[in-house]
Amino acid sequence: MAIAVISGCAPLIQLDSDAQPSTVNQVELGQGSGRMKNEQPLAHLYISDYDSAAVQNARMSGMKLPGYKPEPVVTVNHYVQSLMHDLAANLEILSTTFSVGVTSFVYLDGDYQQGDLLGNQLSEAFMHEATQFGMAVTDFKTTDYIRVTPTGDFTFSRDFLELTQQYPISVVLGGTLVRHQGGVIVNARMVNVMDKKVLASAQAFIPQNVVHALKGTHSAPLLQLKASQP
Structure with a gap:
């Protein structure tokens, strides 16, 4: 299991390696420490969307990430x-x-x-x-x-x-x-x-x-x- 934080205003997502696309759970953002909807604590691993293998694999497999919007390339x-x-x-x-x-x-x-x-x-x-x-x-x-x-x-x-x-x-x-x-x-x-x-x-x-x-x-x-x- 991997936890990824998408940079910007996108919500946190939890990706389960054994889960189907329909079982991707959202994590609510708020002040203080973030908590998942099932009240499980967040993992200590935080990686950006550019380095997240989980996010990259999800996009390649056609999985729609809730709230994810690719950032425009700044040149x-x-x-x-x-x-x-x-x-x-x-x-x-x-x-x-x-x-x-x-x-x-x-x-x-x-x-x-x-x-x-x-x-x-x-x-x-x-x-x-x-x-x-x-x-x-x-x-x-x-x-x-x-x-x-x-x-x-x-x-x-x-x-x-x-x-x-x-x-x-x-x-x-x-x-x-x-x-x-x-x-x-x-x-x-x-x-x-x-x-x-x-x-x-x-x-x-x-x-x-x-x-x-x-x-x-x-x-x-x-x-x-x-x-x-x-």
């Missing part, structure tokens, strides 16, 4: 949406006339010429969100042609020799990253290219599990946070 893009709202709120005029170039986010204590998967994904997500706000976003990584190859057809490039040398970009959107215990701090800003004036800024904290959910081409861990030495 980096969710935090970019919030950051973009803050940036737009800080802008004196949300103009659609200036052209925005979105750059990779770099680590504050690192080489500003080096990016990683997180910084590049933030750039891609901000391009989408800025476009949704009606801003004129310029994708300066787009070439003047489509390269057709046996493995695919490509129009983007990171080779500056293949790109147009001049773009009418008047505002850049980018920022820095800082590794923090339990995640990454994102500092985003929009800067006027001509006078380097910061037009808007925003900050957010992305938890470590959300950062780790990004998988590189070789499936290497994106960020490893080491415990501080005593």
Whole structure:
């Protein structure tokens, strides 16, 4: 027999390995120690819905878990949406006339010429969100042609020799990253290219599990946070 606590507002459930789906008993929640309807004490084993083998087996067998609702997957893009709202709120005029170039986010204590998967994904997500706000976003990584190859057809490039040398970009959107215990701090800003004036800024904290959910081409861990030495 296993006892599982479903995270969130879902009720506790008792799963009996020998029981049929119709015999799954609910556990009432209330202040103080939870008690099952048959007044038996709760077991000392508490596991989340993500790690619960009982819950996973029940779902695979088609058993309907009372009150269970899968939690939506939270990605980096969710935090970019919030950051973009803050940036737009800080802008004196949300103009659609200036052209925005979105750059990779770099680590504050690192080489500003080096990016990683997180910084590049933030750039891609901000391009989408800025476009949704009606801003004129310029994708300066787009070439003047489509390269057709046996493995695919490509129009983007990171080779500056293949790109147009001049773009009418008047505002850049980018920022820095800082590794923090339990995640990454994102500092985003929009800067006027001509006078380097910061037009808007925003900050957010992305938890470590959300950062780790990004998988590189070789499936290497994106960020490893080491415990501080005593």
